[in-house]
Amino acid sequence: MQQLLDTAEKIRTMEIRGAGRIAEAASAALRDYVLSLKVTNIKDFNKKVDEAANILIQTRPTAVSLPNAVQITKHHYSDDVAGAREEIIRNADVFLKQAGEALDKMGKIGAKRIHDGDVIMTHCNSHAALSVISTAFKQGKDISVIATESRPRRQGLLTIRELNDYGIPTTLIVDSAVRYSMKEVDTVIVGADAITINGALVNKIGTSQLAHAAHEARKNVLSVAETFKFSPNTILGDMIDIEERSADEVIDQEILAEMPNVKVKNPAFDITPAEYIDIIITEVGAFPPQMAYTIIKEHLGWELTNIG
Template sequence: MNTYKCLHFKYIDMQQLLDTAEKIRTMEIRGAGRIAEAASAALRDYVLRIKVTNIKDFNKKVDEAANILIQTRPTAVSLPNAVQLTKRHTATEVSEAREEILRNADRFLEQAGQALEKMGEIGAKRIHDGDVIMTHCNSHAALSVITTAFEQGKDISVIATESRPRRQGLITIKELNDHGIPTTLIVDSAVRYCMKDVDTVIVGADAITINGALVNKVGTSQLALAANEARKNLLCVAETFKFSPKTIQGDMIDIEERSPEEVIDSDILAGMPNVKVKNPAFDITPAEYIDMIITEVGAFPPQMAYTIIKEHLGWEFTKMG
């Protein structure tokens, strides 16, 4: 039986939160930013339903709910960051703690909504009239830059990868088409061949480490390597909550391995006992392949990742669990 369905019977007051957790796990809710917002909202709504008077019991329930959300997607750093930013409080009374968490969630959701617009404005300054842009997967952050540049009247076009195995690129080309932006869809393995026609590569992020490395949809490092070889700029667009504080302590970011059934039908695979499938959802792009990281607070070289973590997430070494 599914873990979350089992939990439903044990924690009946968590139904809505468990539903959100399941949607995140199965990628019904996808994209690092959208995952973060959904988790923050789910925790906020759950806190409203907690019926305890003891602060220790309250904190235990909040931690329990937070862990359920965090465990759904191990790579998307935006998820634990959003949960931690939402749940932290200094209150000693339940009513005060509840109010503080609600304020945290409302603030996070408001800032997350504003971040896309700010990143679009900042990143669009890096786009020139006539540019051909290559993008990968389906990143609202990356698309905010592309659509903002187009709305500014810049004559641009986009090459979008299919982004297998889940083909998120099909979502991207639909959104670009709806904006009226000329777009070409390519298979992932055509990236190097098509790079000669590209001016700038723009991608999103699921996590950014202390040394400025980018963790993103598998295939991103292929784009970065091809762009570097062809001497084309690569811009990463990411909200500050996608930076990973735990990497300051030396923690590694887990790369999520997803089901082989996303790649090949299980019945076909069952008939080939000597074959196994490796399906990593993400890969790691070294900082030296990234020209600039666009955030809602400005554009930075990847070497400034530590500054972003310390000043904008506000977590010191000793405060990170």
């Protein structure tokens, strides 16, 4: 259990971050937990697995990849412990393999949307978006990237380091320079923490203003999202919970304490409506956001008939 708690803590404190990485870490943690679980009764086993799953799911509320990965991993049909354990281990191994392959597939599909000479703007630090950008670059396309800083956690600094290591010419801008810089941009490429049933994109705070500025300037907006980032629960009418993080990510607590009339709001994500997104690149193809239901139904096994 301690290992699983350590992983949960790393996700909570963002040592492990990004929707894809969170999902992979949770799936692996659950697999390792059942490997070490010493119970003989299937009821006790299922109870323990559910408890562990809930600990992982509660670490961060927005990235739907996390509950999806946990559900996919823990789902089993066995009525004995050995069989259940085996299924869960297999589920995790398959999930982790497919998640790795998805990055490559999305890279190849998305790279077709990038042309020689393109200037790409990206936000935060998305491995999925970077897979598309680096694939296009490796194909020999002459591209450059404008990367936002992504306050307050400055994940943009991770992005520029990765882009630099690829050898891709990159410009770092502050988040408020997005609209000013949009005239130089051909395509915006971002990741996703969740895609809702109506095709809205939930991603790092600031994504919606970036997409809005791109829409205004008639520039393309691509979101790169594995199918496990689509949210089945939004079919049931659920909303995506937007994580509010601590004020000290934004301002020093001591300075804030000097100003009793001031409070800080620090939402970590925002919602971009489908109308601002041209295409969502998944590992099974490039889809308009309006096809979210089909993806959820065909790739996450959810249908409207599941309700009830």
